[in-house]
Amino acid sequence: xxxxxxxxxxxxxxxxxxxxxxxxxxxxxxxxxxxxxxxxxxxxxxxxxxxxxxxxxxxxxxxxxxxxxxxxxxxxxxxxxxxxxxxxxxxxxxxxxxxxxxxxxxxxxxxxxxxxxxxxxxxxxxxxxxxxxxxxxxxxxxxxxxxxxxxxxxxxxxxxxxxxxxxxxxxxxxxxxxxxxxxxxxxxxxxxxxxxxxxxxxxxxxxxxxxxxxxxxxxxxxxxxxxxxxxxxxxxxxxxxxxxxxxx
Amino acid sequence: xxxxxxxxxxxxxxxxxxxxxxxxxxxxxxxxxxxxxxxxxxxxxxxxxxxxxxxxxxxxxxxxxxxxxxxxxxxxxxxxxxxxxxxxxxxxxxxxxxxxxxxxxxxxxxxxxxxxxxxxxxxxxxxxxxxxxxxxxxxxxxxxxxxxxxxxxxxxxxxxxxxxxxxxxxxxxxxxxxxxxxxxxxxxxxxxxxxxxxxxxxxxxxxxxxxxxxxxxxxxxxxxxxxxxxxxxxxxxxxxxxxxxxxxxxxxxxxxxxxxxxxxxxxxxxxxxxxxxxxxxxxxxxxxxxxxxxxxxxxxxxxxxxxxxxxxxxx
Numbered sequence: 001x002x003x004x005x006x007x008x009x010x011x012x013x014x015x016x017x018x019x020x021x022x023x024x025x026x027x028x029x030x031x032x033x034x035x036x037x038x039x040x041x042x043x044x045x046x047x048x049x050x051x052x053x054x055x056x057x058x059x060x061x062x063x064x065x066x067x068x069x070x071x072x073x074x075x076x077x078x079x080x081x082x083x084x085x086x087x088x089x090x091x092x093x094x095x096x097x098x099x100x101x102x103x104x105x106x107x108x109x110x111x112x113x114x115x116x117x118x119x120x121x122x123x124x125x126x127x128x129x130x131x132x133x134x135x136x137x138x139x140x141x142x143x144x145x146x147x148x149x150x151x152x153x154x155x156x157x158x159x160x161x162x163x164x165x166x167x168x169x170x171x172x173x174x175x176x177x178x179x180x181x182x183x184x185x186x187x188x189x190x191x192x193x194x195x196x197x198x199x200x201x202x203x204x205x206x207x208x209x210x211x212x213x214x215x216x217x218x219x220x221x222x223x224x225x226x227x228x229x230x231x232x233x234x235x236x237x238x239x240x241x242x243x244x245x246x247x248x
Numbered sequence: 249x250x251x252x253x254x255x256x257x258x259x260x261x262x263x264x265x266x267x268x269x270x271x272x273x274x275x276x277x278x279x280x281x282x283x284x285x286x287x288x289x290x291x292x293x294x295x296x297x298x299x300x301x302x303x304x305x306x307x308x309x310x311x312x313x314x315x316x317x318x319x320x321x322x323x324x325x326x327x328x329x330x331x332x333x334x335x336x337x338x339x340x341x342x343x344x345x346x347x348x349x350x351x352x353x354x355x356x357x358x359x360x361x362x363x364x365x366x367x368x369x370x371x372x373x374x375x376x377x378x379x380x381x382x383x384x385x386x387x388x389x390x391x392x393x394x395x396x397x398x399x400x401x402x403x404x405x406x407x408x409x410x411x412x413x414x415x416x417x418x419x420x421x422x423x424x425x426x427x428x429x430x431x432x433x434x435x436x437x438x439x440x441x442x443x444x445x446x447x448x449x450x451x452x453x454x455x456x457x458x459x460x461x462x463x464x465x466x467x468x469x470x471x472x473x474x475x476x477x478x479x480x481x482x483x484x485x486x487x488x489x490x491x492x493x494x495x496x497x498x499x500x501x502x503x504x505x506x507x508x509x510x511x512x513x514x515x516x517x518x519x520x521x522x523x524x525x526x527x528x529x530x531x532x533x534x535x536x537x538x539x540x541x542x543x544x545x546x547x548x549x550x551x552x553x554x555x556x557x558x559x560x561x562x563x
Contacts, residue, residue, distance in 0.1 A: 010345050095349060
């Protein structure tokens, strides 16, 4: 447990020791700022329903940010250690493979949460400057954050796995982008296939429709189970990949 | 400290380590020698619990490297070849992080870090970013890192590669200084280094141990006898004949032009004829300007052991 926290702190701080953290934060805040201005303009155009939060949590800008930020955050986790050889010093220290994988995941998740923190001010800004008494519903807002957290958790676990199978950051990022795009584009299944099976499966795994539900305040258990189980599976697989060097 | 028996490691298409057995006792400094690709790094990686063995048993401090890997890893400091470090961290940060990771208790951590920084001459670069340090300093950071938790066993893979002669000397002194507290296994292909730092040598070639002994013993073993070189001014035939007749002399060869003749005597094992030769020259009134016992260098031994022709393969 102690080694886990040591590793976790190192992972988190190494984001801030490289320019990646600042570039990603900047990109993310600009994109989310555009989403926020969309939200404001929708609200300004007249009374709006509960669906207004989707401007923030399911706009094209939100997805742009998710699909690009996650591969960038996760690509170096294992790939860089393997390329530079530090994996050898890391794995010959008295740490378990599981602790290393979980600490890297926790570090990336923590950074992801930090990325979202400034957007908490949006609620305050709306409250302070809107003439309405209750400009935002708490439900859709919290739902949106929960959804973003879950989708982030799932995507980051996919990214971590991609990073563990290669020693090239670019390969890792592109693999992660491709795999997360599957979950993203699954929402378009009804438009691209006639097969009922594919449409059903697409509906289940579609990140877009999950985020739309969450940002309406409708918290369904199925996407939660999906996100948690995919994350668990990916973490398990990553641990096995790291262990595989010890297979005889 | 280290017990390796019948260790084998196969990679697809090649056997890197083939039925290797050796032991290293507590407090020994052992040089692990071999040409490139002989299996040194693979063996060290197995000892450091980074790679599993295909066959055989390896234990460090009584713990099996495969089944009790965490216990083993607590007791070793391993410095891989090329010294991988995190270039974005500062020296202090890195050493602190590694000390913490290796379980140095927090109240001792600062003093341990200071101690190894002192030992490795890193005092003035503590605040520097590792990526901006010179190769020599990075090497020392790696060395400091490997011993920050005061391990029983240090495994150093080519610790002096890429250093300038002064730095090599410093590192060598440093390693010698560590001998009192640690058992050390050093791999290298720089021979004088082994002769200067190690008490014992393991020579590995094509995945097999071809020699394992003290440097002194290895020399004796490979010599098969002593060789004496002597330069004498005197009638050649007579000198030659007299030298031949010394008891213990097996073969005498002569070379050199002019009045000085250079004679090389191959003698039986442990026979030291230098005093006899001096006596002979003095009695006959020959001038003598050189008389020395030639020792085979480790390099000769290494070459003869790791040459690929069959006669040289095994002593």
